[in-house]
Amino acid sequence: MAFISSGYNPKKPMENRITDIGPRKYDEFYPPVIAKNKGKWLYHEILEPGILVHVGESGDKVYTIRVGGCRFMSVTHLREINEIADKYCDGYLRFTTRNNIEFMTDKEENVKPMKEDLLSRKFAGGSYKFPIGGTGAGVTNIVHTQGWIHCHTPATDASGTVKATMDVLFDQFTDMKLPAKLRVSMACCLNMCGAVHCSDIAILGYHRKPPMIDHEYIDKMCEIPLAIAACPTAAIKPTKIEIEGKELKTVSVKEEKCMFCGNCYTMCPSMPLADDVGDGIVLMAGGKISNRRDAPKFSKVVVAFIPNEQPRWPTMTATIKRMIEAYSKDANKYERLGQWAERIGWERFFEKCELEFTHHLIDDFRDPAYYTWRQTTNFKF
Amino acid sequence: MAKHETPLIDQLESGPWPSFVSDLKQEAESRAKNEKNIEYQIPQDCCDDLLGVLELSYKHGRTHWKHGGIVGVFGYGGGVIGRYCDQPEMFPGVAHFHTMRVSQPAGKYYTTKYIEDICDLWERRGSGLTNMHGATGDIIFLGTTTPQLEEVFWELGHNLNQDLGGSGSNLRTPSDCLGESRCEFACFDTQAICHDLTNEYQDELHRPAFPYKFKFKFDGCPNCCVAAIARSDLAFIGTWRDDIRIDQEAVKAYIGGEIPPNAGAHAGRDWGPFDIQKEVIDLCPTKCMRYEDGKLEINTPECTRCMHCINVMPRALRVGNDKGASLMVGAKAPILDGAQMATLLVPFIKVEPPYTEIKETVIEPIWDWWMEEGKNRERLGELIKREGMQKLLEVTGFKADPRMIQEPRSNPYVFWKADEVPGGFERDINEFRKFHQR
Ligand code: HEM
Ligand code: HEM
Ligand code: HEM
Ligand code: SF4
Ligand code: SF4
Ligand code: SF4
Ligand code: SF4
Numbered sequence: 001m002a003f004i005s006s007g008y009n010p011k012k013p014m015e016n017r018i019t020d021i022g023p024r025k026y027d028e029f030y031p032p033v034i035a036k037n038k039g040k041w042l043y044h045e046i047l048e049p050g051i052l053v054h055v056g057e058s059g060d061k062v063y064t065i066r067v068g069g070c071r072f073m074s075v076t077h078l079r080e081i082n083e084i085a086d087k088y089c090d091g092y093l094r095f096t097t098r099n100n101i102e103f104m105t106d107k108e109e110n111v112k113p114m115k116e117d118l119l120s121r122k123f124a125g126g127s128y129k130f131p132i133g134g135t136g137a138g139v140t141n142i143v144h145t146q147g148w149i150h151c152h153t154p155a156t157d158a159s160g161t162v163k164a165t166m167d168v169l170f171d172q173f174t175d176m177k178l179p180a181k182l183r184v185s186m187a188c189c190l191n192m193c194g195a196v197h198c199s200d201i202a203i204l205g206y207h208r209k210p211p212m213i214d215h216e217y218i219d220k221m222c223e224i225p226l227a228i229a230a231c232p233t234a235a236i237k238p239t240k241i242e243i244e245g246k247e248l249k250t251v252s253v254k255e256e257k258c259m260f261c262g263n264c265y266t267m268c269p270s271m272p273l274a275d276d277v278g279d280g281i282v283l284m285a286g287g288k289i290s291n292r293r294d295a296p297k298f299s300k301v302v303v304a305f306i307p308n309e310q311p312r313w314p315t316m317t318a319t320i321k322r323m324i325e326a327y328s329k330d331a332n333k334y335e336r337l338g339q340w341a342e343r344i345g346w347e348r349f350f351e352k353c354e355l356e357f358t359h360h361l362i363d364d365f366r367d368p369a370y371y372t373w374r375q376t377t378n379f380k381f
Numbered sequence: 382m383a384k385h386e387t388p389l390i391d392q393l394e395s396g397p398w399p400s401f402v403s404d405l406k407q408e409a410e411s412r413a414k415n416e417k418n419i420e421y422q423i424p425q426d427c428c429d430d431l432l433g434v435l436e437l438s439y440k441h442g443r444t445h446w447k448h449g450g451i452v453g454v455f456g457y458g459g460g461v462i463g464r465y466c467d468q469p470e471m472f473p474g475v476a477h478f479h480t481m482r483v484s485q486p487a488g489k490y491y492t493t494k495y496i497e498d499i500c501d502l503w504e505r506r507g508s509g510l511t512n513m514h515g516a517t518g519d520i521i522f523l524g525t526t527t528p529q530l531e532e533v534f535w536e537l538g539h540n541l542n543q544d545l546g547g548s549g550s551n552l553r554t555p556s557d558c559l560g561e562s563r564c565e566f567a568c569f570d571t572q573a574i575c576h577d578l579t580n581e582y583q584d585e586l587h588r589p590a591f592p593y594k595f596k597f598k599f600d601g602c603p604n605c606c607v608a609a610i611a612r613s614d615l616a617f618i619g620t621w622r623d624d625i626r627i628d629q630e631a632v633k634a635y636i637g638g639e640i641p642p643n644a645g646a647h648a649g650r651d652w653g654p655f656d657i658q659k660e661v662i663d664l665c666p667t668k669c670m671r672y673e674d675g676k677l678e679i680n681t682p683e684c685t686r687c688m689h690c691i692n693v694m695p696r697a698l699r700v701g702n703d704k705g706a707s708l709m710v711g712a713k714a715p716i717l718d719g720a721q722m723a724t725l726l727v728p729f730i731k732v733e734p735p736y737t738e739i740k741e742t743v744i745e746p747i748w749d750w751w752m753e754e755g756k757n758r759e760r761l762g763e764l765i766k767r768e769g770m771q772k773l774l775e776v777t778g779f780k781a782d783p784r785m786i787q788e789p790r791s792n793p794y795v796f797w798k799a800d801e802v803p804g805g806f807e808r809d810i811n812e813f814r815k816f817h818q819r
């Protein structure tokens with residue numbers, strides 16, 4: 001492996017350095033039909049699951065085929081995407097805000113062969129490379145995070161939980177038979193890099209044991225006041241400890257005040273808390289982002305704990321499926337999961353989804369917790 | 382032959398959804414064969430070792446990445462997330478495994494030429510693995526070694542006219558919905574302003590100068606396809622002020638069943654024939670619509686522009702002509718004080734280049750305040766909670782408006798300023814005692 005220079009000179013690092021040029025400009029990459037009709041679209045239609053057509057004032061049409069992307073992808077896979085875009089779309093493509101891939105063409109005759117071609121491509125293990133879907137009242141891609149592939153603070157894996165869930169919900173990706181769209185998101189710790197706090201159903205990695213403290217190193221590796229300030233419940237105090245006759249500066253964690261958020265570890269490498277049996281999954285439900293009919297909503301915790309059952313998390317996926325089935329059977333047309341739960345009452349939601357209600361689900365974080373309890377006699381038996 | 386046995390993650394190769402394990406294996410194999418004779422600049426077997434370390438995590442139920450990692454390129458304070466494996470002897474191919482964030486074009490449109498160029502670069506100087514895309518929007522190059530960072534950055538800048546994205550306590554990479562490029566609902570050009578502000582504030586993006594991270598996102602309408610209202614400190618959400626444009630003939634076509642409701646989004650189930658009363662008029666949150674004598678009417682002043690009727694009948698109803706955006710502030714994830722959605726600050730503003738009013742009356746005054754007053758690692762949303770919405774109005778100069786609240790306060794713990802009260806706060810107890818004996 002011989003080193004090949006790009007032209008960068010490490011002896012003169014600031015020489016010929018280009019900075020602050022930002023991203024490439026979006027319109028360099030527009031397919032001609034998009035460039036021509038931009039801002040002049042009249043209407044759109046979903047022709048079938050995963051296939052859209054947009055019609056411009058000019059009468060021009062652009063067909064879009066949306067396919068599932070697993071977000072984590074290799075250059076080999078990207079090159080295969082290129083090959084398809086070159087073959088049917090004059091070398092243009094785009095990615096969505098939920099990490100799906102969209103192939104666009106203004107030639108109607110290209111749609112059918114492209115569709116057949118996409119569905120014929122499979123990985124060696126048998127999974128589709130380019131499943132078509134993700135439009136309308138169904139389940140689209142799962143917005144997710146780094147997990148055990150790259151992050152140091154996760155309580156579960158992202159790519160694995162997502163693959164396991166999408167396999168179970170696959171027929172909802174390729175169809176549009178729900179009352180409204182259903183967004184599933186995933187974050188491997190409660191930093192919630194992504195959309196977990198505002199999704200119809202959310203998978204969240206969670207710890208259940210307080211951090212361990214590496215007393216011998218903490219003062220060398222961490223800025224102790226930052227670790228103290230990192231704690232939402234003020235469970236951390238500075239303290240001193242004696243190890244082998246030497247007095248060391250460290251912290252103590254009041255275990256009964258710690259709710260295992262892991263934020264102190266984010267700030268301080270000497271406070272790790274990951275644990276094989278302690279860690280697992282919280283499920284949340286009922287969030288949404290759009291302003292359609294009512295305001296955006298936060299998702300609420302509906303299952304306090306499901307253990308990590310890698311590689312396929314069967315309890316988690318079965319619980320998600322049960323929630324979606326209850327919602328699909330009971331909700332009105334256009335009703336998002338959170339709107340349904342609020343209309344029937346959360347007491348009925350737990351009954352219909354066959355979820356156990358435990359004390360963990362009652363809010364106890366500061367003053368706002370009060371507003372989540374029931375200050376009325378209106379409830380259902 | 383695979384380098385490591387991976388019986389657990391192998392189970393993620395079956396099932397219909399695209400398998401990231403299969404893809405990772407295909408990349409490992411492609412590197413092992415090296416048909417193009419590439420001089421790989423990081424270990425050729427890095428993908429095998431990533432499979433190995435992932436398998437070990439599946440066995441242990443814990444991550445195998447060390448805490449943090451501070452690496453980067455000269456001139457910038459962010460853009461690269463350093464990572465080191467905590468079992469480097471077992472998995473030397475991923476002993477270093479840093480992520481580079483690459484600034485994406487607004488709307489995420491690409492040509493295959495561009496994708497090919499970044500694949501060539503990343504295959505040679507990195508693992509060949511990516512995230513398309515990070516939640517904030519960046520193209521994520523996943524996995525390289527420290528000595529390659531400057532080389533990749535050089536090639537990006539010199540050969541691809543392409544910069545890094547943001548990380549750390551700074552302006553992160555802005556992103557947007559596809560907007561006017563392919564959506565009839567867009568109320569402003571999300572891509573144009575996303576690109577403009579990204580360039581205007583390159584310094585704030587590359588060199589952390591803030592108390593904490595700060596994100597911009599741009600949604601063309603209240604459907605919020607890039608989720609600005611939940612995932613950005615300053616959210617731009619398109620809206621309009623005049624009438625919804627109604628095509629009465631098309632309304633009749635919907636009623637007559639000639640056009641499927643919601644553009645066919647519910648075609649997978651039989652919901653019965655379209656019923657405009659039940660599916661649109663009765664579901665309007667403000668009950669400002671009616672259908673009489675074959676004519677649909679909307680009482681515009683009562684409409685909150687929720688998009689429901691337009692979403693259901695996109696061929697009959699169009700957003701108004703007097704378009705702009707609502708600006709909302711303070712969304713964030715739970716750490717520390719709890720999750721926040723964005724709060725309405727500017728009900729309506731025109732979004733037209735060069736966006737001077739937005740920059741000078743909104744963005745910069747907010748930054749001035751937050752950079753001065755924000756505590757270490759305090760998001761804008763938390764500063765607004767700590768110092769109050771009133772303070773935000775004071776620093777931006779916007780006048781209090783009932784549109785900014787869901788409801789007025791119910792506690793009477795109202796602060797007044799001394800100059801708002803006749804005579805001020807300076808008083809003499811002896812004066813008071815002249816009329817009120819002890
Ligand atoms: C007192 C010690 C530390 C402080 C104050 C600190 C600060 C932080 C903060 C504030 C974040 C969140 C970043 C964000 O909001 O995106 C973070 C994540 C991170 N930490 Fe630490 N950290 C500490 C220890 C370390 C150490 C020792 C390393 C490396 C050796 C490290 C490397 C990182 C990296 C690479 C990230 C991800 C950055 C990103 O997502 O943009 N940290 N750290
Ligand atoms: C410590 C290591 C961390 C890692 C490896 C990490 C990784 C990432 C990555 C890769 C993204 C996508 C970035 C992009 O597209 O440019 C992201 C976004 C995000 N991060 Fe982190 N992050 C870390 C720390 C944190 C912390 C400490 C917080 C909050 C307290 C946080 C909250 C978020 C949120 C809310 C987003 C999504 C924002 C959006 O939707 O646009 N992250 N993170
Ligand atoms: C012409 C019409 C529209 C266009 C072109 C459009 C475009 C998009 C695209 C490309 C995505 C990413 C999709 C994916 O990967 O699954 C998306 C996401 C989304 N769309 Fe739309 N959309 C349209 C209409 C709507 C409507 C009618 C609604 C709501 C009723 C809506 C709400 C959303 C939401 C909430 C997301 C997901 C945001 C997130 O959770 O990250 N969109 N939209
Ligand atoms: S959600 Fe948490 S564990 Fe997952 S990538 Fe973000 S910071 Fe890391
Ligand atoms: S894990 Fe969270 S609650 Fe527990 S001590 Fe650390 S910061 Fe505090
Ligand atoms: S946010 Fe509105 S304008 Fe933007 S893509 Fe979604 S529906 Fe269209
Ligand atoms: S946009 Fe919403 S509030 Fe306005 S008329 Fe339509 S349904 Fe009613």
